[in-house]
Amino acid sequence: xxxxxxxxxKYCFVVLFLHASMFVDAQTFVKPDNAEIKFTGAFFNKISDxxxxxRRHSDAFLALTDWNEALAGDDNxxxxxxxxxxxxxxxxxxxxxxxxxxxxxxxxxxxxxxIDGDSIGVLSxxxxxxxxxxxxxxxxxxxxxxxxxxxxxxxLGTYNTVEFKGLTLTxxxxxxxxxxxxxxxxxxxxxxxxxxxxxxxxxxxxxxWALAAKMGWQLYNIAVGGSKTSVPMAEMLKNExxxxxxxxxxxIGYNDAIGSAKDTSYYREKLISFIDTVRxxxxxxxxxxxxxxxxxxxxxxxxxxxxxxxxxKVQKYVVDSLTxxxxxxxxxxxxxxxxxxxxxxxxxxxxxxxxxxxxxxxxxALADTIKHLLKKPNAIFxxxxxxxxxxxYPNPTSGKITVSTxxxxxxxxxxxxxxxxxxxxxxxxxxxSGKITIDISKLPRGLYFLKAGNGIKxxxxx
Numbered sequence: 001x002x003x004x005x006x007x008x009x010k011y012c013f014v015v016l017f018l019h020a021s022m023f024v025d026a027q028t029f030v031k032p033d034n035a036e037i038k039f040t041g042a043f044f045n046k047i048s049d050x051x052x053x054x055r056r057h058s059d060a061f062l063a064l065t066d067w068n069e070a071l072a073g074d075d076n077x078x079x080x081x082x083x084x085x086x087x088x089x090x091x092x093x094x095x096x097x098x099x100x101x102x103x104x105x106x107x108x109x110x111x112x113x114x115i116d117g118d119s120i121g122v123l124s125x126x127x128x129x130x131x132x133x134x135x136x137x138x139x140x141x142x143x144x145x146x147x148x149x150x151x152x153x154x155x156l157g158t159y160n161t162v163e164f165k166g167l168t169l170t171x172x173x174x175x176x177x178x179x180x181x182x183x184x185x186x187x188x189x190x191x192x193x194x195x196x197x198x199x200x201x202x203x204x205x206x207x208x209w210a211l212a213a214k215m216g217w218q219l220y221n222i223a224v225g226g227s228k229t230s231v232p233m234a235e236m237l238k239n240e241x242x243x244x245x246x247x248x249x250x251x252i253g254y255n256d257a258i259g260s261a262k263d264t265s266y267y268r269e270k271l272i273s274f275i276d277t278v279r280x281x282x283x284x285x286x287x288x289x290x291x292x293x294x295x296x297x298x299x300x301x302x303x304x305x306x307x308x309x310x311x312x313k314v315q316k317y318v319v320d321s322l323t324x325x326x327x328x329x330x331x332x333x334x335x336x337x338x339x340x341x342x343x344x345x346x347x348x349x350x351x352x353x354x355x356x357x358x359x360x361x362x363x364x365a366l367a368d369t370i371k372h373l374l375k376k377p378n379a380i381f382x383x384x385x386x387x388x389x390x391x392x393y394p395n396p397t398s399g400k401i402t403v404s405t406x407x408x409x410x411x412x413x414x415x416x417x418x419x420x421x422x423x424x425x426x427x428x429x430x431x432x433s434g435k436i437t438i439d440i441s442k443l444p445r446g447l448y449f450l451k452a453g454n455g456i457k458x459x460x461x462x
Contacts, residue, residue, distance in 0.1 A: 025092060028174045030167040034087075036176040037167070041082040041203065041220060043241055052164040053101070054083045054156070056222050061236040074226060075104035080156035081196055082189075082203040082221030088177040090149045091169035093141065100127070100136035103161035110157035111140055112202040115150050122202060137165065149177055155204045158197030159225070185246035187217035190233065193225035194293060195251050199345035199353040207354060208249065210363025215370065217247060228256045229270040231277055238281030245282045249366075250275070251290040251335060253311050254352055258300050264314045271318050275330070286329045288370065291315050293335035293362065294343060297351040312336065331373060338365040338418060338447055342396045342460055357462065365418045365447045372419030390452055396460035399441045403452060404434055413438065414451045415459070423448070 030037070032052045039045055044055035055062075057077050078101075085096070100109065109125040123140045144150055156162065167176070189195050189208035197206040203221065204213075212219035222233065229252045237245070252274075256267045275287065291312040300306050312334065319332035343358030344350060354362060391404045403413055413436060415424040426438060440448075443461050450457045 025170045026172065028169045030169060030175060032164050032166045034167075034176060036087060036179045038086040038179050038181050039164075040084045040086065040181065040218060042080075043220060043243070050165070051099070054080050054163070056080075056082070056220070057224075057233075058236050058240045060240065061232060064232055066232075074224060075161065076159070076193075076196065076225040076227075078103045078161050079159050079196075080162060080203070081158040081206065081223070082209065082219050083156045084203070085154040085156070085164060086152070086179055086181060087167070088149060088151045088179045089169055089173050090147070090177070091144060091171040091173040092147075093143050093170035094152060095168035095170075096140040096142075096154060097165035097167065098138055098140065098162045099165055100138070101161045101163055104159055105161055108201075109138070109160045109162065110201040112155045112204050113140075113142055114153040114155075115142075115145055117151070117153075119204075124201075139168075144171075151179070155202050155209075157202055158200055158206065184216055184218035186243055187212050187215070187219050187247045187249075188237070188241075188245050189219060189221045189223055189249050189251075191223040191249070191251035191290075192227045192255050193223070194254065194353060195221065195223035195249075196225040197221075197223075197359075198225055199350070200356050200359055205356045205359060207359040207363035207366065210360050211249070211366045211370075214364055214367035215247075226255060227252070228259060229253065229267065229274055231270065231273050234274045234277035237278050241281070245285045247286050247288070248278070248282075249288045249290055251293070253292055253315065254295070254297075257306050257308065257311055258297060260300070264310055267311065268314045268318060271315070272321075275318070275322065279327070284329065286374075287331070288366075289315055289319050289330065289332050290366075291332065291334040291336060293352070293354070294339040294341065295352040296341070296344070296347060308336075333366065333369055333373075335362075337458070338362055338369070340458055340460060342462075361446055361460065361462075368417055368419045368446075372421075390455045390457055392450055392457045392459055395457075396462050397440070398445075398462055400437055400439045401450075401459060403436050403438065403450065405452065412452075415440065415443075416449045416451065418447055418449070 031049045033047050033049045042054050042056045044058050046053040046055060062077060107127055110122060112122045113120050125138045195208060200206050203209055208219055208221050253267055292308050295308055298305060316332045319330055322330050339362050341347060343354050343362060345353045345355040392401055413426040414422055416422050423443060440461055445462050448459050448461060450459050
């Protein structure tokens with residue numbers, strides 16, 4: 001009798017175990033070299049079945065030892081700004097396995113993520129919260145919004161250095177689904193920390209990302225924080241990037257001005273050499289040289305005065321010279337006209353880097369300007385007159401602005417986008433009160449130009 005009871009209990013235990021197992025979701029580990037996991041934003045990734053090391057620059061470039069000329073040995077060059085991990089799955093939960101590498105790391109690691117193209121949020125990991133001092137591995141976990149197949153995109157941090165170790169898929173999925181990325185024009189962003197993303201946490205918060213998103217380009221951000229104009233970087237593009245580069249922006253020179261006692265003629269020759277080297281490998285690339293963005297810096301590290309208008313003149317001179325020599329695919333855009341004090345991240349402590357909003361507005365203003373420029377190369381709206389007797393306040397604003405003048409000007413007040421499209425017009429009689437109030441709350445946020453008489457003022461709608 002006792003033996004029969006034991007057999008019945010054993011049978012019941014097995015049934016209960018099998019029944020419970022039906023409610024435990026299966027987990028599958030996917031190796032990082034799975035063909036359906038796609039990576040964008042870096043030309044020189046190292047992919048194996050145990051790890052993906054993201055490299056925005058080649059081994060040959062990173063091996064250079066002249067830091068002052070190449071900026072190759074700097075840990076900033078090994079970070080992941082602009083790099084994305086893309087896959088499609090019907091899993092109910094996804095664990096993204098990463099490991100922090102030696103190099104440049106802020107105190108907190110970041111990644112933003114998208115599901116089916118929609119921005120969902122930003123994930124973060126404090127360095128102190130990692131498992132132990134000897135284990136720098138960590139996991140970012142996201143859940144599926146609903147049953148069925150969804151596409152995922154993780155955008156890595158600007159100043160983080162991590163490697164990808166694979167995925168754990170919870171549910172019935174054993175592998176990612178077929179992942180097809182859209183074929184986009186290739187865009188390379190070259191520069192220093194302004195382009196790299198100082199002031200932003202993730203690659204999709206930088207101005208090159210905003211520009212690429214609005215233009216429909218595929219971004220490769222090769223900027224290195226702290227860098228000066230680097231001809232070896234141009235040689236890397238010429239010799240080691242076989243992909244067609246359709247568009248390129250160059251925003252470089254701030255550290256050339258701040259970090260040394262060299263004059264503008266030295267910078268001019270380096271900038272010409274950089275562009276000439278790129279051209280030898282990519283003769284058809286459309287290049288946009290960006291004049292130095294707004295800065296409140298007025299002296300270099302030695303305490304000597306620096307006038308950044310002189311450096312902008314050099315940047316424009318280089319472009320004009322190359323255009324006169326027959327290069328019809330190079331253009332100058334004045335970065336100062338598309339940024340202002342409110343664009344800065346932490347002034348006056350930080351005199352030059354953009355905030356998250358400042359980077360977004362700058363990238364979108366660049367996109368609007370470039371769209372117009374590519375359609376009408378000689379019709380770009382560039383304000384050249386600025387009247388001291390006209391003021392606009394508050395600026396920036398989300399609602400109403402007051403335009404004030406101290407003379408008896410009368411006529412029309414007009415507001416333009418950066419591409420020259422007129423979006424608002426007001427008939428005004430300044431001589432009655434010296435002021436007019438305008439409601440711009442319905443305008444999309446961005447940079448605009450207000451024209452009154454022959455005077456022009458920049459205004460920012462946020």
